[in-house]
């Protein structure tokens with residue numbers, strides 16, 4: 001659970017400079033108060049009333065140093081000089097010692113935290129991405145970073161210095177007339193007390209709103225990702241209705257709970273403030289008329305107490321803005337506190353000396369696994385895969401084929417049993433270096449925005465052009481390249497040429513070959529590729545088989561036939577193992593699946 005402390009810690013690395021700039025900003029706020037005070041004193045000089053003792057001593061000192069006569073003109077000149085320093089000289093110094101640093105801290109923290117956010121995104125466990133869609137995550141990160149960035153200069157550069165200024169004003173009034181100071185103190189405590197109480201309640205509503213907004217955003221992002229399905233099922237109107245309901249729910253909270261709450265709060269505050277201003281005017285006038293305070297002090301007290309009450313509005317606005325952002329800032333920290341996945345690879349770039357090299361012998365010993373403890377997905381799997389062997393994993397949908405591959409990649413760890421590569425438990429190996437010796441061609445091959453060449457060398461930027469050409473030849477990507485106007489430099493992905501499913505798969509194969517893996521895993525596409533593409537992929541596969549350990553999650557019998565070993569999984573257990581011919585010889589799941597496919601039905 002994230003707290004206020006996490007928000008403060010966001011800026012922690014810059015705390016020394018933060019203390020300096022906040023202190024400077026506060027001092028300047030106090031220095032500004034010199035102006036109404038000096039004007040009050042000028043008024044006393046002009047009306048020939050006595051000035052305050054410290055002012056009188058300062059004027060006498062200046063007269064002595066300069067050798068000028070200490071008359072009315074000289075006294076006004078000294079006070080004017082004071083005003084000059086407190087305004088004209090102060091302005092540029094204030095900017096460079098405060099605002100520069102407030103934004104500097106905000107922007108530096110943003111850069112640092114954006115980097116830690118990316119680190120977090122790269123190391124969160126895969127399950128997190130199964131449960132949270134990209135829109136939700138991106139929205140939470142963007143709102144969190146943005147709100148932290150804007151909040152810092154407002155709090156450090158405005159809210160805190162303004163509160164200190166109000167304190168300074170209180171001290172000055174106290175020195176002039178304690179009764180007015182008392183009224184001032186009581187009114188501020190009352191106003192701030194009410195504000196804090198109400199803001200606390202409003203923050204709760206903001207939290208609710210932030211959650212609602214995240215849900216809406218998440219659904220919008222899903223609509224973008226799944227737009228083909230939405231269009232195909234013609235559910236646009238339904239989706240629109242659903243989103244409209246969500247937006248209305250958000251509106252109700254924001255309008256009738258939050259906005260109304262803030263307006264009620266402001267109404268209270270403004271009325272109290274105006275009442276207090278009026279009472280201060282009455283009290284100061286009475287004190288002046290009875291001769292208790294001078295004309296100069298009357299002007300000073302009235303001006304600075306008006307200044308203080310005028311600060312109430314920005315102070316409240318800032319507190320309100322903070323309250324509005326508070327929830328999304330906390331939600332950002334909740335994301336940052338998500339535990340890193342046990343499958344997370346090190347983010348340090350390893351040198352080539354760290355790389356492993358395996359023969360590709362894999363052994364699964366009594367491996368069991370469950371996503372949810374009560375629902376076993378793999379049970380007691382024992383399997384030996386010799387170097388350069390081709391093993392096909394076959395079984396109904398949900399039988400655990402992909403899960404087995406996830407365990408091989410160490411995305412998850414077996415609940416019991418061991419997976420060994422060349423006799424070493426994969427848990428004892430550095431996860432990133434181990435994974436670099438494996439490669440997988442997914443059913444849906446991801447294409448990054450960039451040139452085809454960038455995509456091909458994604459796993460191995462050091463690959464030479466000759467190696468790229470060779471991999472493309474084996475994976476039959478050269479046929480694709482021949483059809484593209486810019487060849488290897490054709491831009492593909494989001495802003496480029498769209499590749500077909502078959503072309504993507506071949507790109508995926510070439511990309512995997514370029515890392516020269518010891519174990520290649522191929523998740524055959526179930527989608528009905530056209531005959532040409534399917535044939536190309538099969539030819540590509542055929543030229544790879546036997547060159548390294550290959551595991552195929554097979555959906556087509558044609559590929560399965562070529563495998564040295566076929567492993568049939570059923571409900572998380574290995575039920576049959578053998579070659580195509582062996583398995584066909586006796587009745588079992590494989591023979592049944594085979595006959596189903598022969599009659600035109602899919603294998604899985």
Ligand SMILES: Nc1ncnc2c1ncn2[C@@H]1O[C@H](COP(=O)(O)OP(=O)(O)OP(=O)(O)O)[C@@H](O)[C@H]1O
Pocket residue numbers: 127130371372377395396397398399400401402403404604
């Ligand atoms: N992240 C997950 N969390 C919880 N359960 C999961 C998760 N992924 C898969 N499962 C469950 O594990 C079981 C095995 O799924 P798996 O994807 O390994 O099967 P599969 O044989 O590869 O299926 P298919 O051929 O359809 O891809 C299924 O019951 C599935 O619902």
